[in-house]
Amino acid sequence: MKTYKTISQENLAKKVLNLNLNKNTIIYQWMVSIVNDGCMKFNTVYSSGRYWKTSKLMDYNNAFKMALSSIGMKYREDNLAPKGGRTGVHIFITTKIK
Numbered sequence: 001m002k003t004y005k006t007i008s009q010e011n012l013a014k015k016v017l018n019l020n021l022n023k024n025t026i027i028y029q030w031m032v033s034i035v036n037d038g039c040m041k042f043n044t045v046y047s048s049g050r051y052w053k054t055s056k057l058m059d060y061n062n063a064f065k066m067a068l069s070s071i072g073m074k075y076r077e078d079n080l081a082p083k084g085g086r087t088g089v090h091i092f093i094t095t096k097i098k
Contacts, residue, residue, distance in 0.1 A: 005072075005073075005074050005094075005095045005096070006095070006096040006097070006098050007072070007073070007095055007096070007097060007098070008097075008098055009035060009097055009098070012034070012035050012071070012073075012097060013035045015071040015072070016028075016031045016032070016034075016035055016071065019031070019067060019070065019071065021067070026060060027060060027063055027064055027067050030042055030064060031067065034073075034093065034097070035097075038097055039093075040092060040093040041090055041091075041092055041093075042064065042090065042091045042093075043087075043089070043090050044059070044060045044061040044064050044089060044090070044091055045057060045058070045059045045060070045061055045086050045087050045088075045089045046058055046087060047087060057086060057087065059086070061077075061089055061091070064091060065077070065091065068091075068093070072095075073093060073095040074093075074094045074095045075091050075092060075093050075094060075095075076091070076092050076094055077089065077090070077091050077092075078090050078092065
């Protein structure tokens with residue numbers, strides 16, 4: 001059986017506050033949702049814009065992985081797109097929060 005690393009919610013909240021992230025960024029909002037709601041799945045690459053001419057890919061994959069690594073959380077990265085496209089990249093948190 002695979003053992004997972006566990007971390008308390010209080011220690012996780014302290015580590016997130018010590019990251020010195022801007023509170024308006026999506027990385028900070030994802031970190032807060034991990035602490036408060038226990039979210040474990042994140043789509044870090046998505047499309048923004050209304051039409052194909054004005055849309056662009058927003059890729060926060062590397063920044064989110066660096067933030068998770070800096071607070072010591074374990075994660076795995078999977079691609080759930082049927083054809084392996086870039087927007088199918090998801091990050092799953094494997095660290096258990098107690």
